[in-house]
Amino acid sequence: MTDHLTRLLGGDDLAWLVERARHRLEHGRPLTGTVSLTAATTGQRRALETLLGRRAGTGRSLTVSLDEVDRVVRASGACAGLADAVVRLRGPVRDLPALAAERDDAWRSAFAALDAHVAGRPELSGWRAWLDASGLVRRLAPEAAEAGPLLERLTAVLSRVPSAGVPIGRLAAEACGDAHALDDGRPLGTLALSAARALCGLPYAAEGGADGRRAAWGAAGVYLDELSSLVLSLGLPGDPVPGEPHVRTLRQLRRSGPIAAGMVRVCENPVVVAAAADELGAACPPLVCVNGRPSLAVWRLLDLLAAGGARFAYHGDFDWGGVAIAAAVHDRMGFTPWRYDASSYEKVTCDAPLGGRPAPTPWDPALSAAMRARAVRVEEELVLADLLGDLRTG
Missing domain, CATH: 3.40.1360.10 (Dna Topoisomerase Vi A Subunit; Chain: A, domain 2)
Incomplete structure (x- = not known):
């Protein structure tokens, strides 16, 4: 039965048709209606005509009814239908909407601590929206599992600022257990600096080099060293x-x-x-x-x-x-x-x-x-x- 199915739909010239069907299944769409292929080759046209047992029209493009393909596959006895054929030829079909929902849930969980903190601090609401719009967190930590701990440390830092005057190494050590966690260029340092800029009414994106970083942290009550302030x-x-x-x-x-x-x-x-x-x-x-x-x-x-x-x-x-x-x-x-x-x-x-x-x-x-x-x-x-x-x- 597998050899029969391979001969029926497994050739290179019908790969486009199988992939279109797989794409629909992955997105939770039914295998009904038509799919089209522009600029079809002679081989692709002949393969479709062999599958359907009829001419596949004229011109450069091909349009085929998925319902008709499903009937042909069922009638061949090769498998239980087009959806079954896709799985047998290409492997298990991913449920992309479900995967997307899982990713969304994971990211919501990653931001949960930060969002709960920001809910009580309206002065940070614009900055929080900017994090989403700029995609900064996802650039620094592409996966939710990596971003969650990072954002929890960020929340711990924000809970301690503005400060009456604390060295940045001490703030990092007390909030994160790492005296260098807020160093320039570290992911947490980048995020926390943008929040510090938000707290003192500056544009969220860092600018001005070392002097700008020193001024932003200083306005939040955090000093990089005692001699430069x-x-x-x-x-x-x-x-x-x-x-x-x-x-x-x-x-x-x-x-x-x-x-x-x-x-x-x-x-x-x-x-x-x-x-x-x-x-x-x-x-x-x-x-x-x-x-x-x-x-x-x-x-x-x-x-x-x-x-x-x-x-x-x-x-x-x-x-x-x-x-x-x-x-x-x-x-x-x-x-x-x-x-x-x-x-x-x-x-x-x-x-x-x-x-x-x-x-x-x-x-x-x-x-x-x-x-x-x-x-x-x-x-x-x-x-x-x-x-x-x-x-x-x-």
Whole structure:
């Protein structure tokens, strides 16, 4: 019977027909209706005509009824029908829908711990959707069995950030049992860095090399080392050279106690500190620069100043990135706006277009509304003379 079936359907010229039938069976479709073959060879046409016992039409293409083939196979006595013939000639048929469902279940299980964690942290919901859209996890761990443990470790890391300040090796050791698990280039390090960027409002995909990685982790309260996290200031008690800008490392600040400084002005850009040093020197009142997204050193210094009884006045760029930085400082430290309100914004003449996503300004809700309406960007350099005047008068 097997030889009979091989002679009937097993030749190379009918292989296309058997494969079309197998494809249908694998996808759970019945062997009914027709299948076609374009640009059929003479051998393929003759083989089909021999199978059916009739002419197979004219032209380059072939169209055949699967119902008719099934009847021919049954009538031949070679097997129980076309579906049986496919199995005998090609082996067991896979149930592709069932396999796909199993894979989907496996991937849902792999993401289960992470999804449960993200459900309680709306600030990570956009990042979680990005993981699916970008396919990052499946590139790093192609199989669900491999991805599951990876995502469980990622969840353990996320449960510990943002942090009040922890070295990345310690975070990795405590969360994963491997001090190098979050190293640059490791799968977990790549995923966790994207989450850290999400937590501080940055694009999820990594950019900026080592400096960008350091800044993203720093904004999440994790430092790569104590010496690369810096903060720039002027006029603080204990500065080694009065009137000159001073850079403190996180290492120095972690060993410092509260700093009593009264009112402390906080700016976003180093140009303000440099100009204040040039024009005011030792007469400049306490001034701290966050220099973009605050590093751990910045947060540590602000915390020490707050512990010493300091009050803060803040100024930054009038753009949505500057607003996000100011909001982070306001949420953690609180401040009085230093020419950083709607009235001050409206007074500046500028036509630089404002891009980005609008954000609230809780220290002055009218500022966000004014920026959306006016849609121009004002950098600190444009109001530098006013800021220096404030510093000059204390």
